[in-house]
Amino acid sequence: MAVLRGYAHCEICAENYILRAGVGIEKSQSHTFDCKSCGIPISVIVRANPPTAHFEPEENVIIDDSEGENAVVLNLHPFFAFDSKEIYALMAFPSLLYCAKIAPYLRVIPEQKTLGIPTQDVALQFDVPNASNLWNTVKNIFLLQERVGQNKRVIKAIEHYEKQRQKYFTETKVSNSKDVAFNFFDSLFYPRFEKLLDPAIELIYAIKSDHQQGFAEFCEFYSNHLKAQHSRQYISIFSDYFKIYNQLRQMVVHSRIGDEDVDEKIVGSKSFEAVKLYYGQAYESLTSFFVIFACLNNILVGRSYDQFQSMTLNKYMKDVSKEKKANPFEQTQPFYAFTDGLDSTLRNGSHHASIWRNGEKVFYRSGGTGAQREITYSRYLHLCNKLTISLAVLFIIELKLGDD
Ligand SMILES: [Zn+2]
Known part of the structure; x- marks a missing residue:
């Protein structure tokens, strides 16, 4: 992946920048970052028409032909984050670091000579x-x-x-x-996708073969009462995700390969306004879809799909709060694995918009007591990606429910 270099200055305070951006094969990439001096968000667009590429101004920025005095280096990358010592370094090459992380998981694809893409360009293959x-x-x-x-x-x-x-x-x-x-x-x-999908599907097939009648009853209930509504919800939440994908994909490698080493990472492009409500929305969707696992779990333990240990399905759907939706199947690991990344306090902050960013930190308040908490911005993005991967796998599982 080529690194594009350009020069710019902040329209507000005139701070000079040397911009370095990884250029993929996409025609345009938007990046937003805080001005190091005045803090105002600056947005630039990388326009690529391989083999050439250039920066264009979007907001609060003037693009220059040459390097200004005391210019600050700023690194941007469409799908990688940087270490804190790298983000303002002239010689940062995050792809090298990430290639080493990705390489063990990469699917081998044949020579792609006609495309002009070097086969060894790991970053492009994983994206x-x-x-x-x-x-x-x-x-x-x-x-x-x-x-x-x-x-x-x-x-x-x-x-x-x-x-x-x-x-x-x-x-x-x-x-x-x-x-x-x-x-x-x-x-x-992938590979997180399979890690969630395969054990869950295996268990669902086992439930189906051991409890044919109960499974068929659940599928009928699903088709008549859940399927259409869930389908609309999936389309809606994934559409939200892809609106802010340029933000979230800077961290997505970590959730894909199960790497929790995210707090030291800094993403070059930050548009918190665009992402601040997403976690809450993803949390809402995912926990409401857990009714699928809850019903299947009832069948697994030998009950009817709508009979819980101590309540009815109606009560589960109407009265059980979001953070407790997974409790009925907490002993069933292939299903419970989908709760990874759920944090009800962060959900409350994001859902009620009592969440804000200052530099590399995200602060949020839970409802009621209002205790203030904080996580790194990179972890916030990481958690958004985790929930989205769970949502994607659950979507595939629901599509398979009607299969023979
Ligand atoms: Zn400025």
Whole structure:
């Protein structure tokens, strides 16, 4: 991955910058950072038309032709964070560090000579180029297939998806919406994706084969009462995610490979306004989808899907608070693993917008007592990614529920 260098100064206080940005194969990348001197958010866009690329101003910034006096170095990268000593360093190459992290998990893909992408460019192979645009195609496939008489458009959108992915993975084959959803989220979130999916699916198959009648009753209830609403909710929360994907993907490698070493990381591009409510929304969605695991768990322990140890399904859905939705299946690890990253206090802060950022820290207050807490900004993004991976896997599980 090439590093683009450019010069700029803050429109407000005239602080000079040397900007260094990793350039991928996407045509445009927006970056927002706090001015080191006056603190005002500065936004620049990296426009790439390989092999050339340049910076364009977006907000509070003037792009210069040459280096200004006492210029501050600032590193930006679309899908990596930096160490604190690197973020303002002229010789920072985060891809080198991350390549070492990613390499053990990387899927080998064939030579891609025609694309001009060096095969050893690990960073590009681990990423899904233009993921936000690609999500629009995935979303359209699911929206169109809900409607009568849109079959041809669905097929066309599936073909479009396949072509887009084949540019980078020539062997991509998808023939229906489930294939598309799996291919998309798996490419985006492996290996964590499989680590959650495989044990859960294995357990669900075991429940199905040991309790055929109970499982069939649950599937009928699911189709009639949950499926349509959940489907809308998934589309909505993933659309929110891809609106802020340029922020969240700077940290996504960590949640994908299960690396908790995130607090020292600094992302070059920060737009807290864009991400501050997302954690709360993802938390709401994920915990409301836990009804699937709760019902399956009832069957697993030999009860009807709607009979809990000490309550009915109706009570579970109406009266149990969000932070307790996973309690009924806390002994069932393949399901309980999906709670990783849930923090009800942070949810309250994010959900009620009593959350703010100062430098590399995010502060939030829980409701009621109002005790102030803090986490690093990088961990906030990391937790958002964790919940999203759980959501993506649960989405695939729900798509499989109707399968034979
Ligand atoms: Zn400034």
